[in-house]
Amino acid sequence: MPSIVEEAFNGLYPDKEFSYIGTVRYSGKFHGYNANVKYSPNSLDFKLSRNWKSVSREIQIGLIQALMNKVFRTKVKTMNIDLYNIFLKKVHYTIPKTESDPVLEESFARVNERYFNSIIERPNLKFGGDSFTKLGSYEYGSDTIIISNVFKDDTLLLDYIMYHELLHKKYKFYEKDGRSYHHTKLFRTKEKEFEEPDIEHKLKLFLARKKIKRFFRLPKII
Ligand SMILES: [Zn+2]
DSSP states (O other), rough: OOOOOHHHHHHHHHSSOOOOEEEEEEEEEEEEEOOEEETTTTEEEEEEGHHHHHHHHHHHHHHHHHHHHHTOOOOOOOOHHHHHHHHHGGGGSSSSSOOOOOHHHHHHHHHHHHTTTTTTTOOOEEOOOOSSOOOOOGGGGTEEEEEGGGGGTTHHHHHHHHHHHHHHHHHHHHTTEEEEESOOHHHHHTTTTTTTTHHHHHHHHHHHHHHHHTTTTTOOOO
C-alpha cells in the first residue's frame, strides 16, 4: 500500500512520478486543525495537528494535496480537496474555544450584536504581536481570530478589524480553478456596511501616527 503522501501525490499528478521521501507526523504543537509542509528537492515532510489523526483518510489526503498545490504552485482540483474544503468550512463547530481576552471578547460581543444579530458563534480570540502590516487574521483550522496588539486601546478600529475577520468566519471562501477566494465582491460590500464611512481613512491615519511615534520616539526634555 502506498504511503498517504504518495497516494495524495498520485491523485493530484497522475502523470508524474513520485520521487520523494514523504513523511507525515502528527504534532501537539498546532492549534485546531493547522498543518504545514517542509519541502526539499527530494523530501516532503508534512506536520499535521494531532487532531487530524481522527479525521478520515480521504480528507487528510485532501489536506496534503492542498499543501502540495502550494508547494508546487499548481492549482489542480481533486475530490479530496473538495472534501477538505467542506471540512475546513465546518470544522469550527468542533473546535474548543479555549483562547480569549477580555478586550477582544467585548469587541466581539459589540460587533456580533450590531452586525450579525449575535448569531456568530464566538471563535478563539487573541492578540498578535505589534504588527502594522498584519492587522488581523482568521484561521479556519483553529477557529481563531488574531488581531494586532496596536489596536488594543482603540475601540473603533479594533471593532473594524474584528468585523472584517468575523465576515471571514461568516462567509468563508469559495474555490475556482484551484484558487480560494476570500475577499469576494459580497465580502467587500458587507465590509462597507461598517457604520463609520470614514473608517479606512481613520485606519491609515492611525497606523501612520503609530509608526511615527514608534520609530522616532525622542527622549522627553523637561
Ligand atoms: Zn481579510
